[in-house]
Every structure is written in structure tokens, then in C-alpha cells.
Amino acid sequence: MEMSNRSLQNATSKMEENEILIKRGYYLRGIIGEGSYSKVRRAYSTQIKDDVAIKIIVRALAPPVFRDKFLPREIQILSYIKHPNIINVYEIFETRRRPVGDTVYIVTEFVKCGDLLEFVKEKGAMPEQEARNVLRDVIEAVTYLHDNDITHRDIKCENILLDILPGRIGMGFTAKLCDFGFARRIPKLSETVRTSAEEVETIPKRSAGISECSSGVSQEVYPAQTQLTKTFCGSAAYAAPEVLERRAHDPRAADIWAMGVVAFITLYGAMPYDDTDINAMVDIQRREEIPASKSRKIARKARDLIKLALKYEPTFRPCAKELLMHQWLQITANKH
Incomplete structure (x- = not known):
């Protein structure tokens, strides 16, 4: 009954x-x-x-x-x-x-071509020109979010949808970032009312103010009076080491790390780290040991982009604007 x-x-x-x-x-x-x-x-x-x-x-x-x-x-x-x-x-x-x-x-x-993880599982690594288009699209989205004081906190291949864009080379994919279930505004100290223990301290001085971009142009990275968090969000396979270690961190730097993981998966068709043992994985990340597939070679500049995004120390990673200006992403840009 x-x-x-x-x-x-x-x-x-x-x-x-x-x-x-x-x-x-x-x-x-x-x-x-x-x-x-x-x-x-x-x-x-x-x-x-x-x-x-x-x-x-x-x-x-x-x-x-x-x-x-x-x-x-x-x-x-x-x-x-x-x-x-x-x-x-x-x-x-x-x-x-x-x-x-x-x-x-x-x-x-409704995006018709599924997500990036489905593509990699079915077809393997994406050809470099198509990967460049897709990764540039996602980094442009992340740059827009960070410029508007928003962090995604769950960037992963499953949250990157692929659609067909007429006029693009080869497969002609355009990418769209989705699933903002963990996203949040990045509060400044002056406008924050503490309602939980999530916001714990301000961003370290060395990651604030002026940074030298890879293009040689100096620009502001993150405001000095941004609050850090200890909240764990997203998937362990894409989480930055400071997130896994429960250190106070700027979630924008964690977004950049996740983009590095996405770039590795897209270009190599495999995960950069084995997340079945988190402690062992973080040890490898601390040593900045990034595996490279022997069966697939990618351009040196593409490897450099991945290495920059996967720096263990978050203050040594580029900001989203810097990543967007990376030389590999500027090669034969085929934008709509």
C-alpha cells in the first residue's frame, strides 16, 4: 500500500x-x-x-x-x-x-555536442588546433568571471559543453562553461559580513598588486584586500593542492589550477594525476612533476601553458588574463 x-x-x-x-x-x-x-x-x-x-x-x-x-x-x-x-x-x-x-x-x-569529458572518452585527445579554440573559449569565460569578482570553483571537463560554431577550423567547436552550483562572489574585506568561518584572512601581499605578465606587460593580478577561503569545492581530481590541504586560498588561483588539469586532459586524453591516493597526489604536485604521454607529443608552448597553470604555489600561477595572453593561445587564433 x-x-x-x-x-x-x-x-x-x-x-x-x-x-x-x-x-x-x-x-x-x-x-x-x-x-x-x-x-x-x-x-x-x-x-x-x-x-x-x-x-x-x-x-x-x-x-x-x-x-x-x-x-x-x-x-x-x-x-x-x-x-x-x-x-x-x-x-x-x-x-x-x-x-x-x-x-x-x-x-x-541546450548545447548539442555534449561535454568535453564525453568527447575525450569517445575520441581521445583533441587535435591541437581544436583544443586551442576550446581552451581559449573557457579561459575567456574565466577571465570574464574573475574580472567581475566571481569564481567558479568547479571547473572540470564535465562542466565544459561543446557546440558547433560555423566557420571554425576542423571540428569547429566552441565551448561554454556551465554548472555554477559552487560559484560565488569574491568579497572584499570592506563589504563582507562574517556569517561563517569560511572567510578567514586576506590575500598574501606577494600575490597582490603588480605582476609581470608573460607578454611583458605589467598589470594588476588580484586586489590586496580580497578574502581567502578554506572551503573545499569541486572534484578532487581538479582541485588545487592548497584546496586539498585545506589551506586558506584565493579561489581564483584554484580556478587556474583546474584549467591546467582541463588543458592536460584535452591535449593528452588522460588525467595528469592519480586521485585514488590524495596524499600521494599532493606530494607529486608539490614537486611539480607533471607526467607527459610518450604516445602523444604536443607543442612545447602547449606544455608550457600547462606547467604555468599547475604551479604548486598559487601565487606563482598566472591570473586568468595572463593565461589568456599565453603565446600558445595566440597561434592562428580562429575566433568568431
Whole structure:
């Protein structure tokens, strides 16, 4: 009897969900992904005249820390950002559904070619010209975020979507950064109200102020009065060593490390480190030992970009603008 009631409740909930979306002009086509308290559905939009992706989050089923902390941040950031290499958000709305309660809907563009990890698993390492296009796109998105005092904190291949862009060389991919569930604004000391132990100290002096870019142009890296964090976010395989070691860190430098891991995977078709033993992995990272595949050779400048992003000491990594100016990314730039 209990199972019958639960099945009836689920059926009622799905019908109500379908009715809500149809009223707003969305016709469901299938499930893209599903978790314990959220799912992503593919739908056709009568207004946009194209497919969209709808992330559906049931507040009552979500952990309190996600519901009260991360979800409000994600909604606020998604409502603010706009960049060609960041997933486009069409609308965000909330409804009350029986019996699940308040439900949040985040409607975004549907990107047709899957994510970067799927590509690498299916086809292996990406050819260097296509990889350059994709990595440049993502670094441009990260530069935009950091310029707007936002850090992603979960950059990984699964959160980089690929789409076809007419006019590009070869495969012609363009990349879009998605999933801002761990993203946050980077508060300055003057505007922060301490509500938790997450913000612990200011950025070290040597990483603030002026830095010499690889191009030879001096520019500001990070403001001196930026607060650091000890919060662990994202996946261990992409996490910077200072994050894994629970050191106070600037999350923008951790974003750069994650970009280095993404670049390695894209160009070599493999992970740079074995994350089954975190302590051993951090020891290797501390020695700055970056493996290179014997079966695949990449350009020296491409290897240099990876090495710069994977510096153990976060203050020795380039900022996003510096990384974007790297020589390898400037070769035969084929931008739209």
C-alpha cells in the first residue's frame, strides 16, 4: 500500500510538473541527467523555437547547506552573468508543487555536442588546433568571471559543453562553461559580513598588486584586500593542492589550477594525476612533476601553458588574463 501511494504521488508530481512547463511554453523531450534532489530535462521552447535544458531543483529534497547557501548564490550569479562562452540562461522561476513543495526551474540553452569529458572518452585527445579554440573559449569565460569578482570553483571537463560554431577550423567547436552550483562572489574585506568561518584572512601581499605578465606587460593580478577561503569545492581530481590541504586560498588561483588539469586532459586524453591516493597526489604536485604521454607529443608552448597553470604555489600561477595572453593561445587564433 505504501509503495502504491508513493507511486501515485510521483505520478501526480510528474503530471503537475509537465503542466507547469507547458503553460510556460516548454514541452518535455527527455531526461539529460538526474540526481537525488535535482534533474535536468530537455524540452522544446515555443518562444525560443529551439530546444532548451531545464534544471529542476526540489528545495525540500536538497541538503540544507545547498538550499540555504549554494542555491541562492547560483541563482544570483546566473541572473547577473552574460558571456558567449558561458551557458546562456533564459529564465529562472519557482513554483509550489504537490507533494514536493517549492521547486526551482533554471532554463538554459541546450548545447548539442555534449561535454568535453564525453568527447575525450569517445575520441581521445583533441587535435591541437581544436583544443586551442576550446581552451581559449573557457579561459575567456574565466577571465570574464574573475574580472567581475566571481569564481567558479568547479571547473572540470564535465562542466565544459561543446557546440558547433560555423566557420571554425576542423571540428569547429566552441565551448561554454556551465554548472555554477559552487560559484560565488569574491568579497572584499570592506563589504563582507562574517556569517561563517569560511572567510578567514586576506590575500598574501606577494600575490597582490603588480605582476609581470608573460607578454611583458605589467598589470594588476588580484586586489590586496580580497578574502581567502578554506572551503573545499569541486572534484578532487581538479582541485588545487592548497584546496586539498585545506589551506586558506584565493579561489581564483584554484580556478587556474583546474584549467591546467582541463588543458592536460584535452591535449593528452588522460588525467595528469592519480586521485585514488590524495596524499600521494599532493606530494607529486608539490614537486611539480607533471607526467607527459610518450604516445602523444604536443607543442612545447602547449606544455608550457600547462606547467604555468599547475604551479604548486598559487601565487606563482598566472591570473586568468595572463593565461589568456599565453603565446600558445595566440597561434592562428580562429575566433568568431
